[in-house]
Structures are given as C-alpha cells and as structure tokens.
Amino acid sequence: MKVLLVHPEWRQDDFGFRLAAMPEPLGLEMLAAALPDHDVRIADTRCGDDVVAAVSDFAPDVVGVTALTPEVYAAADILKRAKKVSSEIFTVVGGIHASLMPADFFVPAVDAIVVGEGEVVLAGLVAALAAGDGLAGVPNIIYRDESGQFRPTDKVIVEQDLDTSPLPRRDLTAAHRQEYYFLFDRPDVSMATGRGCPYRCNFCSVWEFYGGRTRMMCPKRVLEEVRTIETAHITFVDDNFMLNWKREDRIADLIRSEGINRRYSMECRTDSIVRHPELVSKWADIGLYAVLLGLEGSDETLASVNKSNDLATNDQAIAILKDHGVVIWGAFIVDPSWDVDDFARLRDYVHSREITHTQFTVLTPLPGTDLYRQRAHELITGDYRCFDCLHAVTETRLPREEFYRQYAELYRQADLTPYFDMVRAGTLTVEDMRHGKEMLDFMSRWENYAVHDPILGRSRAALAD
Numbered sequence: 001m002k003v004l005l006v007h008p009e010w011r012q013d014d015f016g017f018r019l020a021a022m023p024e025p026l027g028l029e030m031l032a033a034a035l036p037d038h039d040v041r042i043a044d045t046r047c048g049d050d051v052v053a054a055v056s057d058f059a060p061d062v063v064g065v066t067a068l069t070p071e072v073y074a075a076a077d078i079l080k081r082a083k084k085v086s087s088e089i090f091t092v093v094g095g096i097h098a099s100l101m102p103a104d105f106f107v108p109a110v111d112a113i114v115v116g117e118g119e120v121v122l123a124g125l126v127a128a129l130a131a132g133d134g135l136a137g138v139p140n141i142i143y144r145d146e147s148g149q150f151r152p153t154d155k156v157i158v159e160q161d162l163d164t165s166p167l168p169r170r171d172l173t174a175a176h177r178q179e180y181y182f183l184f185d186r187p188d189v190s191m192a193t194g195r196g197c198p199y200r201c202n203f204c205s206v207w208e209f210y211g212g213r214t215r216m217m218c219p220k221r222v223l224e225e226v227r228t229i230e231t232a233h234i235t236f237v238d239d240n241f242m243l244n245w246k247r248e249d250r251i252a253d254l255i256r257s258e259g260i261n262r263r264y265s266m267e268c269r270t271d272s273i274v275r276h277p278e279l280v281s282k283w284a285d286i287g288l289y290a291v292l293l294g295l296e297g298s299d300e301t302l303a304s305v306n307k308s309n310d311l312a313t314n315d316q317a318i319a320i321l322k323d324h325g326v327v328i329w330g331a332f333i334v335d336p337s338w339d340v341d342d343f344a345r346l347r348d349y350v351h352s353r354e355i356t357h358t359q360f361t362v363l364t365p366l367p368g369t370d371l372y373r374q375r376a377h378e379l380i381t382g383d384y385r386c387f388d389c390l391h392a393v394t395e396t397r398l399p400r401e402e403f404y405r406q407y408a409e410l411y412r413q414a415d416l417t418p419y420f421d422m423v424r425a426g427t428l429t430v431e432d433m434r435h436g437k438e439m440l441d442f443m444s445r446w447e448n449y450a451v452h453d454p455i456l457g458r459s460r461a462a463l464a465d
Contacts, residue, residue, distance in 0.1 A: 001130045002039045004060035004082075005031055008067060008074035009045040015448050016390055017359065019439045022046065023190045023235065024180040027066055027095070027118070029168035030192075034119035034160070035126060042172040047179050051078050055085045062126060066095035066118075069366055070388045072104055080109035090129055094118045096209045100368025102142050104384075106150050112143040113150075116209070117195075119160045162195070162217040167225055177231070182265055183290060183329070183357065184432040185233035191225060193217040193251075194238040199269075202306045202370040203333070203363060206239055216243070219250040226260060233263045233289070241266040245276045252282045265290040265329075270317035271309055277320045289427075290327035290357070293317065297332050297349040305333060305363070306370075318353055327427060330355035334407055335363045336392040343406040350410070354418045357436075360410045361389035381454035391453050400456055401446070408446035413437070 007025040011018060025044055032040040041058055043049040055063065063082040067075035079091040093105050094114035102113045112135065114121045121140045128138050135143040139156045170189070173180075182188040194217060196210035216238075226234065242248050255262075264287050273280055273291075280288070295318075296302045299311045321328050330353075332346060350358060364387055365372040365379065378394045386393050396403040413419075419436070422428040428436075442448070450456040 001062060001126055002058060002060040003032075003035055003041075003062045003064065003126060004054060004058055005040065005042045006049075006051060006054075006063065006065045006078050007042070007044045007046060008065060008071045008078055010071040010074040010385065015442070015451075016388060019442065020359070021182045022180055023182065023188070023237065024170070024173055024177075025066075026168060026190045026192060026237065028064075029170055029173060030160075030165070031064070031118050031122055032169035032172055033166040034123045036166070038126060038130075040169065040172065042169070044173060044176055045074075045078070047176040051081050052085060055082050055089070059086075060089060062090045062092065062129065064092045064094065064122065067093060067097050068095065069097045069384050070386075072097055072384045076105065076107055076109055083109050092122070092125065094122070096205050097367065099209055100205060102150075104367075110144070112141050115140045115142065115152075115155065117158065117160055119165070120158045157211075159213075159215070162193075162215060163221050165217070165221070167228060170228075182233065182235045183327075184428070184435065185235075185263065185265070185289075187231050188233050188235055189229045189231045190235050190237045191222075191229075192237050193222050193241070194243065197239045198243070199240075199308055200306055200370070202374070203366065205366050205369050208368050208370075214243070216247055219247055219254055222251050223254045223258070226255065226262070227258070229262070231262075233265070236264065236266040239267060240269045240272060242268045242272040242276065242279060245272070245279050248279055249282065252279070252286055255286050261287070263287045263289040265292070267292040268317075269294070269309065270314045273317040273320055274313050280320055280324055280326065284324040284326055288324075288326055290329055291321055292329040292331060292359075293321075295330045295332055295355070297346045301333055301335070304335070315353070318355075325425060325427060327357055327422070328355055329357040329359065331359045331361065332410075333363050334360050334410070336394050336396040336403065338403075338406075339397055340402075340406060343410065347410060351415070356413075356418045356422065358411065360407065362392050362407070364389045364393055383454060386452065386454050390449060393454060400453060401450065404446040404449040404453070404456075408444045408449060411440045411444040413440050 005028040007028055028042050043054040065075045065078050075093055082089050082091060090111050092112045093110055098105055098113050099115045105113050124138050128135055136153060139154045140158060142150050142152045145151050177187045180188050196214035197207045198214050268291050270293055295314050302309055365375045381393055419433045423430055423433055
C-alpha cells in the first residue's frame with residue numbers, strides 16, 4: 001500500500017520555542033521503518049511541504065498524522081484536506097494527545113485513531129487494510145465502523161522491541177535535513193534510545209502515554225544507529241538519557257573505541273548526574289556539548305510539580321557540568337499564580353547560577369496529565385493552540401499584561417560576561433552568541449505572548465466555545 005505520513009505545522013506566528021529547536025519528525029521516521037513492505041513517504045509541513053500536492057502526486061491509500069496538544073487542529077485539518085482530494089483515502093491519527101484524549105479526533109475526517117506506541121499497531125492496521133480485512137481484530141485502535149460510530153478494539157500492551165527495531169527512515173526526510181536544528185547546531189539528527197520515565201511529574205504526559213513503563217535500547221543497537229549518522233551533532237531525545245548509568249557507560253566506550261567524532265546533546269535529570277559525575281566526564285571526552293535540565297529554580301516549585309528532586313541536587317549537577325565545559329540548557333516552570341516576588345527570585349537564581357541557555361514554560365494542565373485532572377475546572381479556554389506552554393490557560397494572580405511582562409523579562413540578559421567566557425573557551429562562536437542574543441531579545445518582548453493569549457489576544461473567541 002501507499003502510505004503518506006504527515007507532520008503538522010501549528011505555529012500561529014514566527015515565535016516560540018521553534019527559535020531554539022526544530023527536531024526532525026523522528027516518530028514518523030520510525031513509523032515508516034515499521035512498514036518495510038509498503039511504499040511510504042513523509043511530508044513535513046513545517047518545512048513547507050504541501051499536503052494537497054503530496055496527496056495528489058503520491059495518491060496514497062493511507063494518510064497518517066501525529067499530534068501534540070497544540071497541533072490537534074492542524075492535524076485534523078491535514079486529514080480533512082486529504083479527504084477532499086479523495087474520499088477513498090483511509091485517514092489515521094496517533095501520538096500522545098490522540099492516545100490520551102482520543103475523543104478530540106472523533107471527527108468526520110478521521111477513520112481511525114492509534115492508541116499508544118504506533119509502530120506495531122500501525123503495521124497491523126495497514127496490513128489489515130491491504131488484505132481487505134475488517135479492523136475489529138486490530139488491537140489498540142479506535143475506528144469508524146460502517147454506521148459511522150467510533151469503536152475501540154481490544155487494548156493490549158504491544159511494545160516495539162527497541163533492540164531489534166529497524167533504523168528510522170531518515171532518507172525520507174533527507175531533503176529537509178538542513179532545516180532541522182537544536183540550539184546552534186544545524187543540521188541536527190535526533191535519536192531515541194529509550195522510552196518512558198519512572199518519575200511522576202504531574203505536568204508530564206510522557207509517563208502517562210507509556211503507562212509508567214520504561215525500557216531502553218541496548219548499547220550495541222545504539223552504536224549501530226550512531227554509525228549511520230553523518231551530521232556533526234546528535235541530540236538524544238530520551239527523557240532521561242542517563243537513567244541507566246551502566247548502559248550509558250558502555251555506549252560511551254563503544255563510541256570511543258570506534259573513533260566516532262560527533263557532538264552530543266541530551267536531556268538528563270540532575271540526580272542522575274550527581275550520582276555518576278564520572279559518566280559526565282566520560283561523555284564530555286567523546287563530545288558531550290549540551291544538557292537540558294529541568295531546574296525549576298526553587299524547592300517549592302519542584303515539590304509542587306512532584307519532581308522528586310531538590311535545589312541542592314540541581315546545584316551540584318550544575319557545578320559538575322560546568323567543570324566539564326558542558327553547556328547547560330536550563331528549563332524552568334513559571335506558575336500563573338506567581339506574583340512579582342516569585343519572578344524576581346527566579347531571575348536571581350538564573351543569574352546567580354549563570355544559566356546562559358534558558359527555557360521558561362508556563363505551567364500548563366496538558367490534557368491527559370495529573371495536572372489536567374486536578375485543575376481542568378480552572379481552565380479559561382479550550383483552544384488547544386494556547387496549550388503551547390507559552391500562554392497562561394488558567395487565571396493569573398497578576399494582571400495578565402503584567403504577568404507577561406514579568407515572564408518576558410526572564411529572557412532579558414543584561415550581563416553578557418558568561419557568553420564571552422564561553423566564546424573564549426571555544427564552547428560558543430561569536431556568531432552563536434549573536435544569534436543567541438537575537439533569540440533572547442525576541443523572547444523578551446511581552447507583546448509577543450499577548451498576541452495569542454486566551455483573553456488579551458486573537459484566541460479570546462475560544463472563551464465562547
């Protein structure tokens with residue numbers, strides 16, 4: 001069968017976290033690899049691919065799309081446009097939001113919803129379609145029956161064996177490789193070597209999606225994929241790459257033994273770093289460049305989101321990474337209930353620790369999470385485009401304009417000394433520093449956030465939904 005997989009573009013303006021990163025559509029590349037007996041293409045609308053043109057040219061039997069919460073409407077629109085080209089196309093949606101909130105896709109343009117990990121399920125679904133079989137025997141989907149009603153099939157635990165998983169079909173996105181980046185590294189390649197998380201942060205949908213289970217790819221399989229990557233930089237997108245220190249230690253040894261010369265970025269928990277600082281040293285020696293840390297900035301915030309960590313551990317991890325010349329990308333949660341003093345304390349923390357690469361997210365009750373179940377009654381909008389962690393979807397203690405002024409001010413960097421130090425150390429180039437300053441300046445304009453605020457901006461009509 002012919003299968004077209006599409007990554008949606010949901011941004012409303014040239015603004016947001018896209019300024020710092022746009023990863024390849026890795027999930028779709030892995031889905032494509034799970035369909036070796038079919039003709040598969042990927043369209044990335046973030047890079048300008050036109051869905052109607054792709055459908056008209058390729059004439060697919062199946063069109064599939066993935067969606068995070070802010071992408072829900074864009075994903076549904078893609079399938080609607082595909083159906084307009086040909087009503088015979090079978091449409092399917094999957095991903096975290098579709099799995100946790102499938103009813104949001106009970107719309108005419110959708111024929112089936114994949115619930116959970118997609119590789120095995122999609123392969124079974126496409127095989128059933130190719131054979132002309134009914135879909136009632138395909139587990140972990142919700143499909144539209146002959147009467148037009150959505151019906152769930154049996155829900156079973158079906159997991160892709162990571163050690164034997166096929167290599168992602170990066171050839172299908174090769175034309176856009178130069179457009180995928182992480183921080184200052186372009187082009188970039190994303191690698192997923194594990195799934196799930198054992199922790200229970202209340203704002204996170206990842207552990208909900210994986211049912212609290214975790215598993216990791218063996219070192220041999222990780223190396224097999226690293227060997228195939230030609231870009232100078234690799235980003236490991238695991239939620240906590242250093243979760244199993246023995247595995248990561250072995251991976252580093254294999255990379256070193258083969259003389260592979262790359263730069264690496266990863267996301268880690270600070271307690272993992274503190275438990276094994278020698279692992280940071282080993283990875284720094286083979287090219288570890290940057291680490292994303294969820295720092296939050298205070299013990300109160302860490303406790304409020306059930307992070308199971310503390311400020312002292314965070315500070316130890318910061319010191320370890322700095323000792324090894326690793327760039328720290330600090331992620332911080334901003335609660336809409338904050339007052340001016342709370343913002344001031346976070347600014348003081350960031351400046352005192354000299355966190356040069358920052359990401360501030362507004363605490364958002366994402367559908368399907370513990371936080372959503374706790375605070376859904378507080379939501380002031382149902383417009384999923386506002387659930388991008390850049391906008392307050394609950395009431396703010398401060399007047400909303402003042403909240404965004406304080407929020408934007410977090411990105412303002414008056415002291416450039418740490419950046420010059422990084423240039424002198426060879427961690428950043430002068431061009432990197434200039435580009436970084438432009439990004440920070442753009443993010444520090446409060447009006448940019450107000451444009452699509454549920455009350456102040458163009459999304460206010462969602463209040464009437």
